[in-house]
Amino acid sequence: MKLIITKDSIEGGTKAFELIKDAMANGAKTLGLATGSTPLAMYDAMCKSSLDFSEMISINLDEYYGIDPTNAQSYHYFMQKHLFDKKPFKHSYVPNGLAKDIDQEVDRYNQIIAQNPIDLQILGIGQNGHIAFNEPGTPFNSLTHKVDLTESTIKANSRFFKDESEVPHQAICMGIKSIMHSKKIVLMAFGKEKQDAIKALVEGPITEQVPASILQDHPDVTVICDEAASAKLDPKFKN
Numbered sequence: 001m002k003l004i005i006t007k008d009s010i011e012g013g014t015k016a017f018e019l020i021k022d023a024m025a026n027g028a029k030t031l032g033l034a035t036g037s038t039p040l041a042m043y044d045a046m047c048k049s050s051l052d053f054s055e056m057i058s059i060n061l062d063e064y065y066g067i068d069p070t071n072a073q074s075y076h077y078f079m080q081k082h083l084f085d086k087k088p089f090k091h092s093y094v095p096n097g098l099a100k101d102i103d104q105e106v107d108r109y110n111q112i113i114a115q116n117p118i119d120l121q122i123l124g125i126g127q128n129g130h131i132a133f134n135e136p137g138t139p140f141n142s143l144t145h146k147v148d149l150t151e152s153t154i155k156a157n158s159r160f161f162k163d164e165s166e167v168p169h170q171a172i173c174m175g176i177k178s179i180m181h182s183k184k185i186v187l188m189a190f191g192k193e194k195q196d197a198i199k200a201l202v203e204g205p206i207t208e209q210v211p212a213s214i215l216q217d218h219p220d221v222t223v224i225c226d227e228a229a230s231a232k233l234d235p236k237f238k239n
């Protein structure tokens with residue numbers, strides 16, 4: 001696992017963008033994309049760049065369940081606003097949060113992932129060590145699934161909603177096994193709220209109680225974090 005410590009999220013987002021650029025120069029065709037505040041600087045760098053994504057495929061990690069894609073809090077809306085409106089891809093896939101038949105939607109999404117192997121997966125991390133919406137306790141061999149969000153995730157994500165009662169309690173989410181199949185993974189974390197999650201990811205035992213800890217087993221992971229997020233790391237991991 002490679003660790004890059006940056007001054008702030010702007011520098012971190014720029015580094016992540018450079019890794020995307022390198023991967024595309026080396027033939028990457030499919031990007032796995034994430035939402036949340038963490039990748040915003042990276043999306044900004046992508047939008048400001050001269051890179052053309054119109055021959056690329058993107059596959060998003062997750063979507064709230066029961067939310068309309070036109071709802072400003074949906075991950076569909078987020079991706080349109082922060083990336084796809086300015087930089088369209090050939091195909092962009094996000095789980096359908098309004099799917100009536102959840103099993104069918106899960107199968108559809110697993111097929112999309114199987115047909116478009118992810119060359120580079122972008123990840124954020126939750127304060128409890130979740131990746132995408134794979135909460136603590138999710139089996140490492142999981143594929144796409146419907147998730148019951150934990151109290152702590154609902155609370156943490158309520159900052160994007162008018163109040164906590166509006167946060168959906170469920171989501172459709174790419175599984176940990178699919179994330180681990182990506183050729184390369186870039187995980188970003190900024191701010192002191194992520195200190196414990198980053199320490200557990202980098203140093204901790206590999207356990208389903210910390211979903212991100214499985215990344216220690218992946219052959220090509222880069223963790224980009226700012227000084228605040230890396231503050232609790234044993235200095236030996238910072239060299």
Ligand SMILES: N[C@@H]1[C@@H](O)[C@H](O)[C@@H](COP(=O)(O)O)O[C@@H]1O
Binds near residue numbers: 039126127
């Ligand atoms: N499903 C998303 C994750 O993909 C994201 O990594 C996490 C952290 O969000 P933020 O980047 O806003 O801290 O929030 C949500 O739970």
